[in-house]
Amino acid sequence: MFPILYADKLAANIYRMVVHAPRVAKRCEPGQFIIVRTDEEGERIPLTICDYDREKGTVTIVFQPVGASTTQMTNLKEGDAFLDFVGPLGRPSDLLEMDPEELKQKKIIFIAGGVGTAPVYPQVKWLHEHGITADAIIGAKNKDLVILEDEFSAVCNLYITTDDGSYGREGMVTKCLEDLIEKEGKEYNHCVAIGPMIMMKFVCKLTEKYNLPTIVSMNPVMVDGTGMCGACRLTVGDEVKFACVDGPEFDGHKVDFDQAMKRMTMYKTEEGRAMLKAQEGDTHHGGCGNCGGDK
Amino acid sequence: MADVLKKVPVREQDPKVRATNFEEVCYGYNKEEAMEEATRCINCKNPRCVQGCPVSINIPKFIQELKAGEIEAAYNTISESSALPAVCGRVCPQESQCEGVCIRGIKGEPVSIGKMERFVADWARENGIKPKTAEQKNGHKVAVIGAGPAGLTCAGDLARLGYDVTIFEALHKAGGVLSYGIPEFRLPKSAVVDKEIENVKSLGVQIETDVIIGKSVTIDELMEQEGFEAVFIGSGAGLPMFMHIPGENAMGVFSANEYLTRSNLMKAYRDDYMTPIFRGRKVAVVGGGNVAMDAARTALRLGAEVHVVYRRSEEELPARVEEVHHAKEEGIIFDLLCNPVEILVNDDGWVKGIRCIRMELGEPDESGRRRPVPVEGSEFEIDVDTVIMSLGTSPNPLISSTTVGLDVNRKKCIIANEETGETSKNAVFAGGDAVTGAATVILAMGAGKAAAKGIHEFLSK
Ligand SMILES: Cc1cc2nc3c(=O)[nH]c(=O)nc-3n(C[C@H](O)[C@H](O)[C@H](O)COP(=O)(O)OP(=O)(O)OC[C@H]3O[C@@H](n4cnc5c(N)ncnc54)[C@H](O)[C@@H]3O)c2cc1C
Ligand SMILES: Cc1cc2nc3c(=O)[nH]c(=O)nc-3n(C[C@H](O)[C@H](O)[C@H](O)COP(=O)(O)OP(=O)(O)OC[C@H]3O[C@@H](n4cnc5c(N)ncnc54)[C@H](O)[C@@H]3O)c2cc1C
Ligand code: SF4
Ligand code: SF4
Ligand code: FES
Numbered sequence: 188m189f190p191i192l193y194a195d196k197l198a199a200n201i202y203r204m205v206v207h208a209p210r211v212a213k214r215c216e217p218g219q220f221i222i223v224r225t226d227e228e229g230e231r232i233p234l235t236i237c238d239y240d241r242e243k244g245t246v247t248i249v250f251q252p253v254g255a256s257t258t259q260m261t262n263l264k265e266g267d268a269f270l271d272f273v274g275p276l277g278r279p280s281d282l283l284e285m286d287p288e289e290l291k292q293k294k295i296i297f298i299a300g301g302v303g304t305a306p307v308y309p310q311v312k313w314l315h316e317h318g319i320t321a322d323a324i325i326g327a328k329n330k331d332l333v334i335l336e337d338e339f340s341a342v343c344n345l346y347i348t349t350d351d352g353s354y355g356r357e358g359m360v361t362k363c364l365e366d367l368i369e370k371e372g373k374e375y376n377h378c379v380a381i382g383p384m385i386m387m388k389f390v391c392k393l394t395e396k397y398n399l400p401t402i403v404s405m406n407p408v409m410v411d412g413t414g415m416c417g418a419c420r421l422t423v424g425d426e427v428k429f430a431c432v433d434g435p436e437f438d439g440h441k442v443d444f445d446q447a448m449k450r451m452t453m454y455k456t457e458e459g460r461a462m463l464k465a466q467e468g469d470t471h472h473g474g475c476g477n478c479g480g481d482k
Numbered sequence: 483m484a485d486v487l488k489k490v491p492v493r494e495q496d497p498k499v500r501a502t503n504f505e506e507v508c509y510g511y512n513k514e515e516a517m518e519e520a521t522r523c524i525n526c527k528n529p530r531c532v533q534g535c536p537v538s539i540n541i542p543k544f545i546q547e548l549k550a551g552e553i554e555a556a557y558n559t560i561s562e563s564s565a566l567p568a569v570c571g572r573v574c575p576q577e578s579q580c581e582g583v584c585i586r587g588i589k590g591e592p593v594s595i596g597k598m599e600r601f602v603a604d605w606a607r608e609n610g611i612k613p614k615t616a617e618q619k620n621g622h623k624v625a626v627i628g629a630g631p632a633g634l635t636c637a638g639d640l641a642r643l644g645y646d647v648t649i650f651e652a653l654h655k656a657g658g659v660l661s662y663g664i665p666e667f668r669l670p671k672s673a674v675v676d677k678e679i680e681n682v683k684s685l686g687v688q689i690e691t692d693v694i695i696g697k698s699v700t701i702d703e704l705m706e707q708e709g710f711e712a713v714f715i716g717s718g719a720g721l722p723m724f725m726h727i728p729g730e731n732a733m734g735v736f737s738a739n740e741y742l743t744r745s746n747l748m749k750a751y752r753d754d755y756m757t758p759i760f761r762g763r764k765v766a767v768v769g770g771g772n773v774a775m776d777a778a779r780t781a782l783r784l785g786a787e788v789h790v791v792y793r794r795s796e797e798e799l800p801a802r803v804e805e806v807h808h809a810k811e812e813g814i815i816f817d818l819l820c821n822p823v824e825i826l827v828n829d830d831g832w833v834k835g836i837r838c839i840r841m842e843l844g845e846p847d848e849s850g851r852r853r854p855v856p857v858e859g860s861e862f863e864i865d866v867d868t869v870i871m872s873l874g875t876s877p878n879p880l881i882s883s884t885t886v887g888l889d890v891n892r893k894k895c896i897i898a899n900e901e902t903g904e905t906s907k908n909a910v911f912a913g914g915d916a917v918t919g920a921a922t923v924i925l926a927m928g929a930g931k932a933a934a935k936g937i938h939e940f941l942s943k
Pocket of ligand 4: 532
């Protein structure tokens with residue numbers, strides 16, 4: 188069992204948990220992820236590592252309920268425990284493997300969208316600890332959904348933008364990046380974008396125009412997270428890659444986002460049923476004719 | 483009087499009924515049937531069957547004990563050589579091993595060794611009989627990677643010799659392919675697999691799940707920081723292969739591993755588990771091995787019409803004969819001598835069909851089987867909404883790529899001495915599918931056994 192030492196809410200729909208998982212904490216690096224399972228019947232849910240403390244043996248995760256399993260996770264509190272918490276999975280961020288001198292030459296812009304803000308944080312923080320202060324854009328729908336502002340401000344030059352203009356700048360992250368480059372004289376030679384797939388797709392479209400190399404973190408459907416099932420496969424350039432072992436970070440200009448977004452919806456109806464069942468509990472009587480609930 | 487040339491028939495679930503449930507297909511022998519079958523064994527002086535068994539179970543001895551009704555003795559005889567008899571009795575390809583060479587098989591049917599082994603093991607379990615445990619701990623620590631048949635066997639044998647053994651398993655559940663791959667209807671999980679794992683644990687073996695060697699911790703760290711004096715790698719061959727044909731990333735195309743893992747490990751076929759599985763209406767399973775049969779029969783039970791698409795002919799099907807026979811009885815359609823060339827995709831990105839080309843058999847290839855060659859202009863389409871790729875698997879490079887000094891061959895299989903399990907790295911041993919590539923449960927167990935001996939010799943020096 189992996190006890191939850193601390194749990195809070197970062198925004199209306201975004202949850203943070205600090206979990207005691209010494210093996211993971213000891214070896215994890217920014218860019219990697221873990222898989223959790225709440226109970227015997229639960230799914231294996233991949234979540235990016237948002238922070239870690241090697242001494243205390245803890246790992247921080249931040250998540251948003253989207254389906255039945257993540258919704259169920261929101262019921263967990265401090266003192267509860269995850270049945271499984273396995274990792275670190277995937278490759279660490281490329282930035283960590285770069286030659287320090289080369290890294291110092293980089294003018295880096297991070298672009299974080301929604302709950303994707305959380306996984307950007309350890310990378311920005313890592314750079315800061317290595318003497319590099321990057322720029323970062325956090326994008327959110329509105330003021331209430333902006334997360335980790337203080338944490339970011341302490342380790343980078345932060346720009347906040349909201350879709351409705353209720354906080355910071357107004358507009359999507361792509362507009363903010365465009366403005367920074369075209370109107371505010373900023374120059375970048377490395378971009379990292381993490382957020383909803385649709386956001387990453389449009390950031391990549393824009394940065395292609397500027398010839399700005401862009402790394403994205405892909406979050407396809409996964410099962411094992413060790414390369415064993417192939418559920419997470421993506422097309423990158425002309426090759427098929429498994430996000431869990433070859434990624435999750437890839438060259439965004441090579442990723443086939445349209446295919447990846449379609450594959451994400453594969454279990455939509457199945458998941459919809461599971462969600463209904465989770466909400467309705469024992470009162471679930473089926474009716475869809477497919478899930479067996481009415482048999 | 484029964485016909486001595488024939489096996490005592492085994493009771494099975496009716497094909498029509500079982501096609502709609504996940505309960506075990508074969509009921510196995512009861513005591514009377516098993517004892518009657520035992521009388522067919524002529525207790526050969528030079529028993530060929532023993533040579534056919536990769537772990538050399540003393541088959542005539544256990545059969546004679548069974549014949550005399552001394553079932554506990556029979557169990558102890560089997561346990562001397564095999565840690566997972568209830569599993570092997572069910573899934574061994576007996577026709578090409580012990581039973582394949584049984585003298586009775588020359589004229590008539592061979593002795594039904596597997597079914598008797600299964601009966602003895604099931605009886606022992608139901609009667610609470612446990613394998614014998616170690617005399618005394620010897621204070622040496624050994625780490626085992628992977629809780630599949632190879633790892634469980636190696637760990638069990640070492641524990642019996644007094645070693646302090648910890649198994650590290652990447653998944654949340656022990657068992658390897660027995661838990662995530664082979665379906666419930668062939669190998670019941672809580673009734674059989676979990677009990678056999680409990681037996682290994684009762685020998686004093688610790689199992690730490692959720693630890694991925696190479697990611698959570700490396701082999702060198704286990705030895706340098708956690709005090710393990712030797713390591714056995716039994717990590718299997720879990721990486722799925724794809725065909726690299728157009729349409730393979732469409733929605734509705736799965737590897738057999740994904741499909742079976744969802745159904746077996748995550749229990750997606752059951753209503754009380756959260757993990758979803760796609761229930762196709764018409765499914766094509768590409769391949770002809772045990773894995774393909776399992777995927778096909780799982781899809782059938784989830785309500786689909788299922789086609790097995792295989793490029794050679796029935797004779798070359800690598801699956802166990804019993805499984806092919808069961809699959810046919812259940813209504814699986816075999817499209818033999820045909821090979822997919824493209825997966826057809828609709829506008830929403832979902833599979834809508836599969837284009838195949840007919841094959842004919844040419845000259846034998848290096849495997850000795852006749853090589854299939856495409857018949858030009860013979861392409862045709864099968865309309866399906868799901869495609870399950872079951873083309874074989876290879877070892878995961880996670881361990882070899884993070885362990886300095888561990889040599890692998892061209893196919894990423896770890897190079898190890900067959901007799902001792904020794905690898906190129908000092909104090910590191912390996913066996914099972916990780917060394918041989920995808921093979922069988924009993925071969926993996928045999929390798930685990932050999933390595934346990936090798937490790938014992940190495941640490942006794
Ligand atoms: C490597 C990796 C890292 C991840 N890191 C995080 C993280 O740090 N925090 C986090 O909240 N989530 C993260 N995710 C996504 C998270 O795993 C999924 O949200 C979760 O699996 C959903 O499980 P579920 O059963 O609740 O819903 P699901 O069964 O996954 O799906 C419900 C529906 O929601 C859609 N959906 C799934 N994921 C998302 C998403 N991210 N955004 C919008 N729609 C989605 C699906 O298309 C599906 O139709 C990550 C995913 C991967 C693969
Ligand atoms: C669907 C299917 C049906 C089959 N049917 C039959 C049959 O009928 N008869 C038969 O004899 N054989 C059958 N086989 C083959 C047989 O199951 C295998 O040959 C056998 O399981 C190999 O055993 P193993 O211990 O070497 O590996 P596995 O059973 O694969 O076990 C390896 C274990 O190691 C774990 N692992 C991997 N990497 C790591 C890591 N880095 N760190 C920690 N743990 C790790 C895995 O999660 C797994 O649990 C079948 C295989 C499949 C897939
Ligand atoms: S372990 Fe397998 S090969 Fe050996 S006797 Fe039993 S069924 Fe036959
Ligand atoms: S070869 Fe057949 S008949 Fe002879 S001992 Fe073995 S099982 Fe009995
Ligand atoms: S999640 Fe199974 S291979 Fe990546």
